[in-house]
Amino acid sequence: MSGPAAAGHVIVIGGGVAGLAAAHRLGATGRRVTVLESTARLGGKLHTGDIAGVPVDFGTEGLPAQRPEAVDLARAVGLGDRLRFPAVTPVALWSGDALRPLPRGHGTGTPGDPAALADTLSPAGTLRTARRRQPGAAPPSAGPAVMGLDGGAGALADAVAGAVRAAGGQVFLRTPALALTRTADGWEVRTAARTLGCDGVVIAAPAWTASTLVAAAAPAAAAELCEIGYVSTAVVTMAFRRREVAGLAAFGDWSGFLVPPAAGRPGRAPGTASIKAAAFMTAKWGWVAGRAPDLFVLRTSLGRYGQEESLYLDDDDLVGASLHDLRAATGLAARPVAAQVTRWIGGLPRYPVGHRARVARIRGALGGLPGLEICGAAYDGVGVADCVASGRSAAERIAGPEN
Structure with missing residues (x-):
């Protein structure tokens, strides 16, 4: 020009x-x-930090793989050789008593990403965010829904x-x-x-x-x-000794799970926090597993529209709430060797x-x-x-x- x-x-x-x-x-x-x-x-x-010396995303962890914009931008700025597909893709749904596969037609899900806030969106907004793709792009069933960046998004x-x-x-x-x-x-x-x-x-x-x-x-x-209203969320990232999660089927079968808004929480006191999603980072991303062979890193997300007050609990309370739900969903009884709470106050817009x-x-x-x-x-x-x-x-x- x-x-x-x-x-x-x-x-x-x-x-x-x-x-x-x-x-x-x-x-x-x-x-x-x-x-x-x-x-x-x-x-x-997009915020990468570290937990127990392992780089991990405290915010958005995945780039949509079946739309070109984010992946093309990564390639344009020299990150093409760091793009990675998840090692494990199936996502479960926790109904309160068991982990079950997502219903057919819901893709692989992206637990821990903004899409986990679908309960705050209007139907049109949810569909636009979850399903929009370029003409001729592959449908969700054609492969993994997301890609990650080696070392963090x-x-x-x-x-x-x-x-x-x-x-x-x-x-x-x-x-x-x-x-x-x-x-x-x-x-x-x-x-x-x-x-x-x-x-x-x-x-x-x-x-x-x-x-x-x-x-x-x-x-x-x-x-x-x-x-335009916003929703606050929190991400709790934890590292466990890998031997302490060995034998728990959930951590080998799934990349994480989603929690429906109306799912029950047996044994939970009124006013306490509960998770809405979990992502098993070590199972999902090979680069996390490779950097910490003795650790298993996962994260949970908390905070739904109308329940944001729970995010102002102490860090220990949010970690405890996450461990409570993880134990109920997966049988995990171990304590983390490290934990990090990241609050996103007013972090995501609502689409009513x-x-x-x-x-x-x-x-x-x-x-x-x-x-x-x-x-x-x-x-x-x-x-x-x-x-x-x-x-x-x-x-x-x-x-x-x-x-």
Whole structure:
């Protein structure tokens, strides 16, 4: 590209996977890109840490394998040789007294991922998130539903940010956008340190942040954004001595299990937490098993819409609740050698009935403001592929049809 448009400056507000995907696409069109992330790290729900010295995902662990967006992005930033299919794929359903196969037609499931929040979604939102695929893509029965990255899915965020920088972009951490102002020839974004001028803005932040930023320029959109609700969740990651899980069939037969919202919890005191999913990381991902041959790593997720208060229990209480349910579901009686609780407060948007119409109204209200786009899980789907696609689409609307 040549001319003024090629040199245009676009600011991306939010360094989660949607914002990074937008920045990556904008850089490919010749735009000068600045990413502003309010926290100390990139990736949003892509967050890899370690438990007992083993790298493991504390957030989203899988990239949809039957949609191209996230996997293609991983390959584009040099991670193709780290993509891995699960070693074990079947997912069980715990009815409260036994683990049973998922009903036919439900695929392999993704316990521990945002899809485990399906009980908070409208039917349309659930179907859009779980079943959307490109024309001609394989149906869910054709193979594993997800792929992982050797060493953790969090590597995707760092690799994309590296590609953005290599293309001349800038990425700033601990730099929240405080205000957004329309000018005669573009936009100004105010941070604590300075005010940045630009030709375009992509807001890839949570809806409540987007609402604040667009309030002056688009009050109707701001009001709608305020109505998008969020669900809080917690992930409890634990490592056990592998010999202490040997002989328990569940850990060899399944990659994890899901828990229906109405499943009973025999013996549980009122007001205590209960899990909604478990993922057996050592069984599921060969790279976890290979890095810790003497350990068995698993994780549980807790927190449903309307039950978030349980997430404010102490870490020990959430670990205890997880062990209680794991014992009931699998027979596991061992104590972990290490445990880590990760809370995602307001971490995932809800898609109630009417969500699609609300998103359409928001985008309609923003339509009269050239160079301003929104993207991310709050609008177009909670999965990694959804967020990548949302970010790329926002970037392409900013860049124009010729790109």
